Amino acid sequence: MVGGRAVVVRVPATSANLGPGFDTLGLALSLYDELIVQALPEGQLRIEVDGPGAENVPRDASNLVVRSMAYAFEAVGRRMPGIALSTRIVIPHGRGLGSSGAAVVAGLLAAQGLLAGDVEFGPSLLLRLATELEGHPDNVAPALFGGLTIAWLDEHGPQYKKLLVHRGVSPVVFVPETTMPTRISRALAPLQVPREDAVFNVSRSALLIAALTQSPELLLAATDDKLHQNYRAQAMPATDQLVHRLREAGYAAVLSGAGPSVLVLADGPGRRLEAVRLAAAVTDTPWEPLLLAVDFKGGTVKEHSEDAQQPASHAS
Structure with a gap:
């Protein structure tokens, strides 16, 4: 050196x-x-x-x-x-x-x-x-x-x-003012889950690889989850509300890591801007939208x- x-x-x-x-x-x-x-x-x-x-x-x-x-x-x-x-x-x-x-x-x-x-x-x-x-x-x-x-x-x-990642994938992250320590968020995820939930996530994980690399139009279905997000929702009600409202409107919204930020994997720049407008309209919680690239x-x-x-x- x-x-x-x-x-x-x-x-x-x-x-x-x-x-x-x-x-x-x-x-x-x-x-x-x-x-x-x-x-x-x-x-x-x-x-x-x-x-x-x-x-x-x-x-x-x-x-x-x-x-x-x-x-x-x-x-x-x-x-x-x-x-x-x-x-x-x-x-x-x-x-x-x-x-x-x-x-x-x-x-x-x-x-x-x-x-x-x-x-x-x-x-x-x-x-x-x-x-x-x-x-x-x-x-x-x-x-x-x-x-x-x-x-x-x-x-x-x-x-x-x-x-x-497919060039059509356009990420946007909604960042709240509040924080969530990872150790607390991880503790909310159960050590055991029902077999059908495990099978559900195996199928969605496989589909997600295809959606992110080849077929962005499948991102909404591919980002569904039954292993951890619902369990963590109790500690992050504002995050949970935003995820559900965005998904109900057809956007592939998920918890970013352990939260509390929300990641949307839009299938194009126009859809990403629509997600930003929707997020501003459906919640009283202030969210900072970060329009990012991969x-x-x-x-x-x-x-x-x-x-x-x-x-x-x-x-x-």
Whole structure:
């Protein structure tokens, strides 16, 4: 590692589950946290944070980006240097858009950049470390690799498959002012479900892959779910109301991750604008609509340069 080396990291927001794909499917979205990380003499730590929710982000070694960097350095047998971290937060925290997964991925990619030329971080190692830190691969896989990802665990650890999303799919996310801690939302999902509900979700998950990659007109049917959303509705009545009103009007609306944001997978830009108008009309709760694209690159890291643009190094 070059002393004083600095890198720029960019990581997309993600939406997990996408309705029926509980703990399996994830989608990268064009909303990004950006960081500049510089190596300092060992033992030094400087953290600057800007953006919504910055006041709640730790400025010490408990910072999730810093902890993830330390985890990566230890995993490859290298001593971590001192760190100067400058973060610009854009991904809302506690809203079901993968903010913690993005922080984990950002720390791992920063370590990858600082150790470039010394240690090789392949996709499998990045996904394994991210999953160990985050607990589940469904958010970190799209944050790392972009696009639509299918993630699963086997005897060799976490695995993923990246798919390209049909160009007709137009995401919009409705973000509320309120937050919902993921641990609370996850606790509402039952450990056991009826067999018919499991079969229902298997069929919808399979259909959802086809809808997102080939046939967007099937998105409404493909995003139906019986495993987790109805159970979580009790803790998020405004979210539940918006999802139901949008679906009743024919929009593929789902809980984004653990909530409370709502993701709509529209089958065209015009339909997305109609969903925004409808959401403004059917609820008294203020929702911020984010008209986004699917991110196809995933997280990137490049050498920091004040006066020149350099090509990004992708996780995939």
